[in-house]
Amino acid sequence: MTALSNLKRRLRPGQAYRRKDLAKWSNAVDRHVRQLMEEGRLEKVSPGLYMTPRKTKFGAAAAKPEKLVEAFLGDDRYLMVSPNAYNGLGVGTTQLYNEPVVYNRKRHGRFKLGGRTYDFRLRPSVPxxxxxEVLLVDLLHNLERLPEDEAAVLPSALKTAERMDRRRLSRAVEDFGSARAERLLAPVLEPA
Incomplete structure (x- = not known):
């Protein structure tokens, strides 16, 4: 079995790979990657990051966002949040967003992976x-950045916080919160 055949055998549809991962299975990784890209078995996602397209009834599709992000970070300790999820809290947010936020402990900035832009933000701890509860804390942390009417959303968000389990909300603030979220939620979290 050739080294290229061995590498092909290890690739799984819908997975993402770092160059260093592919190098474990190849004695000429750059040449093999180039050949696999020419064959359509690998696609370059970003420098040093590749994916194997998965087959769907509509044709080839990119790896799932979670696979791309995990391979990009080289770590599974991250939290991907779509700001669209704020709309499900029932606090008056209505905007739709195209850019997921990825809280992690390694990278900061906007990166394009598989044709989609992700906003990577460093955090000391990631749930x-x-x-x-974490989603509400995140909303309060980011409220100034959002194109929502803060004066309308904030009172509704605090009312929602009052209905939540205090212990779980307090833990979300401790583990994931910011000084701003902690300050805004202080009256809700005071002992009764």
Whole structure:
């Protein structure tokens, strides 16, 4: 079996790979990557990052965003949030956004991966899951950046916070919050 055949055998549809990951399976990684790209088995996502397209009934599709982000970071400790999710809190937000925010511990800035732009933001700690409480804390943290009417959204967001479990909301503020979110939620989180 040739080194190229071995590399082809290891590639999985819909997965993303860093160059250094491919180098483990190849004795001439740059030449093999070039050949695989010419064959359409690999696509370059960004410098040093590649994906294997997955087949759908509509044709070839990019790897899932989670796979691209994880390979780009080389880490699974991140939280991807679409600001569109704020609309589900019922606090009066109505905008639609095209750019997911990726909270992580490695990269900061806007990066294009697989034809889509992601806003990577550094955070000292990142929750494993996006709970309603974490989403509300994130909304309060980012409210000044959003094109929403802050004067209309803030009172509704604080009312929503009052209905949430205080312990879980307090933990979300501690683990993920900012000074701004902590200040805004202080009256809600005061002991009764």
């Amino acid at each position: 494993k899951h996006l709970s309603e």
